[in-house]
Amino acid sequence: MSDPAVSGRPVASPGAQYFVRIGWLLRLGILVLLGAAVLAIYSRTAHDKRILLQTYQETAAERTLIDARHVQDVLQQIYQSLRVIAGMPGVRAIDRHADNLSAADRGTIQRIYDNLFNAIALTEIYVVPRELNPTRTDPVTHQLEAPDISFDSNVAGAPDDTGVTHYPEVETFEYAQMQHDLIPWMAAHYPRASSIKGLAMPIISGPEIITCDNTEYDRTRRDADRKGIVLAVPFYGPDGLFKGLITAIVRTNVLRGLLPGNDTALVNPRADFVVASTHPGQVVASHASVIRGVADPHLLFSRAVHIDLPDPRSGWTYWVGYPDSAFYGSEAYRDLRSFTWSAFAVVTLIAAIAWLLLALADRRFVRPAAAICAVITEIAQGNLEIAVPCTERRDLIGAIARSLIVFRDNMREARRLAAATAADNETRAARARRMEQSIAAFDTVIGRMSQALEADAGRMKETADQLGRSADRAVGQSDMAAAKARAAVADAQAVAAAAEQLAGSVREIGGHASRSQQIAATALRDSAQADEMVKRLEESARGIGEIVAHIDVISGQTRLLALNATIEAAKAGSAGAGFTVVASEVKTLAAHAAQATEAIRGQVAGIQDLTRQSVTAIAGVTAVIREMSELGLAISQAIDEQSATTQEIARAVTGSAAAADLVSGTIDSAREDATATGGAAREILAAATDLSTRSGQLSAEVVRFLADARAA
Numbered sequence: 200m201s202d203p204a205v206s207g208r209p210v211a212s213p214g215a216q217y218f219v220r221i222g223w224l225l226r227l228g229i230l231v232l233l234g235a236a237v238l239a240i241y242s243r244t245a246h247d248k249r250i251l252l253q254t255y256q257e258t259a260a261e262r263t264l265i266d267a268r269h270v271q272d273v274l275q276q277i278y279q280s281l282r283v284i285a286g287m288p289g290v291r292a293i294d295r296h297a298d299n300l301s302a303a304d305r306g307t308i309q310r311i312y313d314n315l316f317n318a319i320a321l322t323e324i325y326v327v328p329r330e331l332n333p334t335r336t337d338p339v340t341h342q343l344e345a346p347d348i349s350f351d352s353n354v355a356g357a358p359d360d361t362g363v364t365h366y367p368e369v370e371t372f373e374y375a376q377m378q379h380d381l382i383p384w385m386a387a388h389y390p391r392a393s394s395i396k397g398l399a400m401p402i403i404s405g406p407e408i409i410t411c412d413n414t415e416y417d418r419t420r421r422d423a424d425r426k427g428i429v430l431a432v433p434f435y436g437p438d439g440l441f442k443g444l445i446t447a448i449v450r451t452n453v454l455r456g457l458l459p460g461n462d463t464a465l466v467n468p469r470a471d472f473v474v475a476s477t478h479p480g481q482v483v484a485s486h487a488s489v490i491r492g493v494a495d496p497h498l499l500f501s502r503a504v505h506i507d508l509p510d511p512r513s514g515w516t517y518w519v520g521y522p523d524s525a526f527y528g529s530e531a532y533r534d535l536r537s538f539t540w541s542a543f544a545v546v547t548l549i550a551a552i553a554w555l556l557l558a559l560a561d562r563r564f565v566r567p568a569a570a571i572c573a574v575i576t577e578i579a580q581g582n583l584e585i586a587v588p589c590t591e592r593r594d595l596i597g598a599i600a601r602s603l604i605v606f607r608d609n610m611r612e613a614r615r616l617a618a619a620t621a622a623d624n625e626t627r628a629a630r631a632r633r634m635e636q637s638i639a640a641f642d643t644v645i646g647r648m649s650q651a652l653e654a655d656a657g658r659m660k661e662t663a664d665q666l667g668r669s670a671d672r673a674v675g676q677s678d679m680a681a682a683k684a685r686a687a688v689a690d691a692q693a694v695a696a697a698a699e700q701l702a703g704s705v706r707e708i709g710g711h712a713s714r715s716q717q718i719a720a721t722a723l724r725d726s727a728q729a730d731e732m733v734k735r736l737e738e739s740a741r742g743i744g745e746i747v748a749h750i751d752v753i754s755g756q757t758r759l760l761a762l763n764a765t766i767e768a769a770k771a772g773s774a775g776a777g778f779t780v781v782a783s784e785v786k787t788l789a790a791h792a793a794q795a796t797e798a799i800r801g802q803v804a805g806i807q808d809l810t811r812q813s814v815t816a817i818a819g820v821t822a823v824i825r826e827m828s829e830l831g832l833a834i835s836q837a838i839d840e841q842s843a844t845t846q847e848i849a850r851a852v853t854g855s856a857a858a859a860d861l862v863s864g865t866i867d868s869a870r871e872d873a874t875a876t877g878g879a880a881r882e883i884l885a886a887a888t889d890l891s892t893r894s895g896q897l898s899a900e901v902v903r904f905l906a907d908a909r910a911a
Contacts, residue, residue, distance in 0.1 A: 217572075219565070219569055221565065222557070222565045225557050226557060229550055229553050229554055229557065230550075232550070233546065233547070233550040236546040236549075236550075237543065237546060240539060240542045240543060240546065243542075244535065244538075244539040244542075247535055248532075248535060251531055251532060252499060252526065254531075255499070255500065255526050255529065255531075256499070259500045259502075259519070259521060260500075260502060262459075263502045263504060263517070263519045264504065266458070266459050266463065266517065266519070267504035267506065267517035269457065270457050270458070270465060270506060270517050271506045271507055271508070273318070273319050273457055274506060274508050274515065275507070275508065276315070276318060277315060277319070277321065277430055277447050278430070278432070278508060278509070280311045280314070280315055280447075281324075281402065281430065281431075281432040281445045281446075281447055282400050282402075282432055283311065284308055284311060284324070284326075284434075284445045285400065285432050285433065285434035285435075285445045286434075287304055287307065289301055289304035290304065290308075290326060290434055290445070291434060291435060291436055291437055291442070292436070292437055293326060293347055293348075294347075295328060295339075295347060296339060296340075296347060296348075297326065297347045297348040300348065305348075308324065309350055309352075311324070312324050312350040312351075312352075312353070316353040319449070319453060319457070320453045320456075321447055321448070321449060321453075322351065322410055322412040322427065322447075322448040322449060322450055323349060323350065323351035323410075323411065323412070323447070323448040324349065324350040324351075324445070324446070324447050325349050325350075325373075325377075325445070325447075325448075326346055326347045326348045326349075326434075326445060327346045327347070327377050327382070327431075327443050327444045327445075327446055328346070328347050328442070328443045329382060329386060329441060329442055331345075331346065331374065331378055331382065331443075332344050332378060333345070333371065333374035333375065345370075345374070346374075347443070351411070354411075354412050354413075354414060365413065365417055366413055366416065366417055368411035368412075368413060369409055369410075369411055369425075370411045372408040372410070373408065373410060373411060373429060373446075373448060376405045376406075376408055376429055377429065377431070377444065377446065380405050381403060381405060381429065381431045381444060381446070382443070382444060384403065384512070385401070385403065385431070385433045385441065385444060386441050388401075388511065389401060389441060390440065390441045391439050391440060391441065392435040392439040392440075393439060395433075399509045400432055400433070400509065401432065401433065401509055401510070401511045402430055402431065402432045402508060402509060402510055403430075403431055403510055403511065403512050404429060404430050404431070404467060404470055404472070405428065405429055405470055406428075406470045406471055406472060407426050407427065407428055407451060407470075407472050408426065408428070408429070409422055409425055409426055410425055410426065410427040410448050410450060411425075411448065412425055412427065412448065412450050413425055414450075415450075415452065423451070424450075424452060425450065426450065426451045427448055427449050427450035427451050427453070427454075428448075428449055428451070428454075428467075428470070428472060429446050429447070429448060430447045430449060431445065431447075432444065432445050433445075451474050454474045455474050455475070455476065455477065458475075458476040459476060460477050460478055461476055461477075461521075462476065462478070462479070462480045462482060462519065462520055462521050462522070463475070463476045463482070463518065464476065464479070464482045464489050464517075464518045465506075465515065465516075465517060465518075466489060466492045466503075466515070466516045466517075467513050467514075467515055467516075468490065468491060468492045468513055468514075468516070469512050469513025470513060471490070473489060473490060475489075480522065481521060481522045482518070482520065484522070485497075485498070485501070485520045488501070488503075488518075488520070489518050489520075492514070492518065494518075494520070495520045498520050498521065498522070499521070499523050499526050500519075500520070500521050500525075501518075501519065501520035501521070502518070502519045502520075503516050503517070503519075504516065504517040504518075504519070505517075567589045567596045570588045570589065571587075571589065571596060571599055571600060574586075574587050574588070574603060578603070578606070578607050578610065583607055583610055583611045583614060587600050587603050587604045588600065590604060723821065726821040727821060730821060737811065743799070744800065744804070748800075750792065750796045750799075751793065751796045751797075751800075754789050754793040754796060755793075757785060757788070757789035757792070758786055758789045758790070758793075760785070761783070761785040761786035761789060762786070764779075764785070765779060765783070765786070
């Protein structure tokens with residue numbers, strides 16, 4: 200029997216099931232603990248990730264606010280400087296070419312420009328009259344109209360010893376934007392100084408344009424390096440009416456320099472102006488959100504910070520959007536992932552070690568214990584042939600297994616002894632039962648046999664007496680039978696002689712019948728030959744008829760030829776007289792041939808009729824001869840059968856005569872036997888009388904034997 204501990208088959212005993220359940224519960228516990236550990240690690244990782252993301256977002260938000268504040272401070276500095284210039288009394292009273300602007304005011308504005316240039320590389324400051332038309336010739340300067348005064352000495356008049364070629368400044372786009380966009384809008388919305396509420400003097404800007412600042416353009420020859428925007432605030436005359444704009448030109452690259460290096464932008468949605476950082480990155484990917492000045496909701500961190508600048512047309516926005524890789528690629532997140540995977544690895548390793556230990560314990564202890572329990576159950580149920588596993592072990596399970604072998608062998612020996620004792624007792628009881636049954640059966644049989652023997656002895660007496668009387672009667676009847684048998688023998692011999700004569704007559708008749716059958720067969724063959732000859736005669740007559748018909752046709756043609764000759768002779772006149780005679784003879788011969796032919800046809804028709812009648816008559820004769828032949832054959836067969844029957848009768852009569860002779864001899868022997876039987880019957884009667892006496896003695900002896908056997 201295979202080892203359950205090795206084969207791994209399930210066992211049905213309660214103890215084995217208990218160990219199996221314990222093993223599975225431990226496995227389930229390991230899986231539950233593993234799941235709980237994984238869930239705990241996942242929860243902890245998710246919590247740490249949320250904290251890390253929150254920290255990341257808060258840090259990015261703080262940095263964004265700092266950067267946005269820096270940009271705002273720069274724009275505020277430009278705004279405040281332009282506002283100061285717009286509020287200067289000299290500027291408010293300035294005439295068309297700034298001839299009345301004092302040197303002190305000029306110096307003040309120049310210092311403001313220098314400060315802005317040094318701080319943010321501002322390109323130029325203009326004082327622009329309301330009526331500026333750059334396409335119109337100024338009657339005083341006899342040149343195209345220009346602002347009242349401009350301050351750009353740090354750009355246009357700066358000394359340069361680099362040897363770079365300076366290209367002419369282009370101010371057309373600046374003047375055009377001022378004329379067609381900025382001045383009309385400001386005049387429409389803020390025509391008077393009273394239109395401004397409090398100190399919130401408006402500042403507006405337009406779309407990006409090519410400016411007059413060629414600082415970088417002279418080296419790169421790229422229009423992008425001289426593009427920028429125009430910032431403008433209104434100024435009013437002493438009468439409080441809108442008089443013009445104070446504008447500042449700022450290149451786009453200057454504004455780009457205010458931004459951090461990556462993923463930021465300065466946006467003015469109304470002007471469709473976007474200036475991205477040096478490395479735009481996410482600004483390009485999130486262009487749809489950037490152009491609207493809103494945060495990208497698909498990013499882990501994206502902000503759109505409003506720049507506090509009193510631009511009534513469109514607000515300025517500082518946009519920031521970091522790609523998700525900035526968070527997932529951070530060192531903190533990598534550390535978190537490393538910790539998570541390390542924790543998963545440690546938990547999985549611990550679970551694997553626990554599973555292996557449990558498997559080892561299951562294989563080393565649980566399965567052997569379950570197998571031992573199964574064997575104990577089998578032994579308890581009476582299976583003493585089961586093999587005991589784990590006997591080779593040197594631990595407690597091995598000791599239990601070896602003790603179980605001793606217990607099993609002892610139970611096997613006890614069962615064998617009990618079986619032997621029970622078998623011996625059963626044998627003795629069976630022997631006693633058989634002895635009692637044999638005695639009873641013997642008593643019954645002997646009693647029946649004694650009664651039957653006495654009855655048979657009586658019947659033998661009667662039978663012997665009857666047999667004697669029958670033997671006497673048989674002797675008398677044997678004498679009578681012997682006389683009649685001798686008479687029967689004589690009669691049988693006479694019948695045998697007559698039967699032999701009858702057989703000879705039958706054979707002679709059979710010979711005559713055979714000869715008549717042969718004659719009928721010869722007549723049948725002759726009639727067949729005659730029939731064949733008549734058929735050939737009929738065919739010859741048919742041929743003669745055809746020849747006669749042919750002759751008749753020739754005769755008709757001859758008559759027609761004679762007629763034609765007669766006609767031709769008549770046409771010939773006297774010259775054809777001889778031919779006419781010949782034609783007449785031919786015609787006469789043709790008529791005689793026709794008559795002869797008709798006669799022959801009649802004779803042939805008669806021959807054909809006679810031939811057909813002959814064929815019919817011969818067919819009738821042939822049928823009669825065939826019937827006579829068949830009848831002769833039947834008679835011959837009947838005579839053969841009669842001859843055989845007659846011979847059989849002769850043989851039977853001869854045999855009967857022999858049998859009658861034998862019966863006569865047998866009757867004589869029977870008479871002698873009957874006489875002997877009478878003597879034997881008398882002897883049997885004496886023996887039956889003696890048998891009845893001895894049967895009584897035997898019955899008495901058997902009764903005494905059975906009584907002694909029961910007593911023993």
